[in-house]
Amino acid sequence: MRAENETCVQKVRFSFVLFGKGGRKERESPWQRLSRNKGVSPEVLRASKDFLTWRLERIAAMMELLLAAHGDWGLASRSDQVVMETETLDFNQALQILRQHGFRDDEFVLTVEYSRKWGVL
């Protein structure tokens, strides 16, 4: 038995939701107001455009940071989110990178999954 032995595999998944609040303080984002049919107007559309531009830029910045820090990521896009996944970077390191660059925990959804390493009872 050795301290450095590992008996599990850690899978880290960052989900960046495109149309949520995106970490903003207000109760709902302009996009959420628009998609819930709470009054549509040119101003709301422009606010939604600004929100989406801001949000996508934030997501792209977070992705760049994570990709720069680590080369082994699985990337995928879904209709409402972008997903990054790895089994080779500890989630604490990834969190630290994002926090150090001013990103808050509510700008992404972090999921940690463990599976047993081969041969473990």
Next chain:
Amino acid sequence: MSNISTVKTTPTLGGGSGLFKKEDYWAVWIGLGTVIVAIILWAAGSKVMPSLAISFPAWDNFAKVSAYLGAHLSGIIGLWFCFLVVFSVAVKILGHDLKAFVPGFTILFILGVLVSILGASTTAKKWSLEAPLMALLVGLIIGNFVPIPKWLDTAFRTEFYVKTGIVLMGATLPFTLILQSGPMAFLQATIVAVSTFLTIYWAGTRLFGLDKRFSTALAAGGSICGVSAAIAIGGSVKAEKNHVSVAISLVVVWAVIMVFLLPILIKVLHIAPGPGGAWIGTSEFADAAGIAAAASINEQAIKTFTLMKVVGRDMFVGIWCFIMAMISVTKWEKRDDGTKPSGKEIWIRFPKFVLGFFGASIIVTLLLASVDAPTAKSVSASIIAPISMIRLWAFIFTFLCIGLTTRFKDLASVGWRPFAAFTTGVLVNVPLGYILSVIVLGGYWAMVK
């Protein structure tokens, strides 16, 4: 889902695509498939299934074994071939190397035949080293002292074999028995699991100064369902990787100790097989290890063990995960964003092989209920008895694999504080399991046959 760039594809959890991509589901397909094929062959008047029911007779003179081998050689080869084909299909679709699996499984099967023969000797029986413990012991000795080529690892699939065996186990347990004994098993298992969980958590955080998440992973491993619980709840509460590794190592070490210790205690204390199996189901830490311990007693012990462990404990790991994830997010992290756990987690974590266990039980129970008494006797002889033997072989592969894959040098070293916290839980779990299984409900479990 459209990929914008793919280093590797993000796997989806649950859903239809998982039906052929997960070991749990393959255990269900193989187990239920065996039951259905057995019924079809029986209906067609075939004797194929009984010919596959290979069980070596007790012997003190090897001539008896030679005679049995001579008379049943085609059955042994047929059994090997059937296992090889169905496991190979599963292993291939699960993405493993078939070229390594086929020779590897053949070696495992030959080892299985050898330990079955050795375990049937009167000398082995005298020393209580029947096939299950013999397989475990032989596996542990080979796994820890003999260099094993890496390619053989493909065939050592402990979890896969035990889950397949448990699904087949369903065919030998009437569903009415599961319905009758399930709530009792759940009640007993929950009392012990909650007490042990709280003890390890309390000892870890208060006595030994461990982190809350670390203590939670240790507590889950020691109380709910072993390694499966440690990794599921470790992920739910975002425990550190090295902490989960330590929890797993402690589960493995204590599971191997209990495989030998519990059957010895049951024999020394003259505990009947029914309560003995229930005690193992309550106090053993891993399914595969628990089956090995129960199988070293008798068939009734395997039944009460399965009711307690599978129906009473394993099924509820998802609910534990949901509760612990909720506590972690709302109390420990104090986050108010979109990461709250959803109820879907209960289904995602549900051990799907349990569905196969129920399915196999329902199919055979309905079949028995729909035929007259003489036909029911024929069903027992041509369907249930051979499935019971095939299940035993799946368990023999499991026991060998436990030994062959439990390489103590590969485990993470644990330090005295996690060891002490986990052991505090063992000191609650084992006596409490004894009190409930033997003293309080001993009469009930003795009647479960």
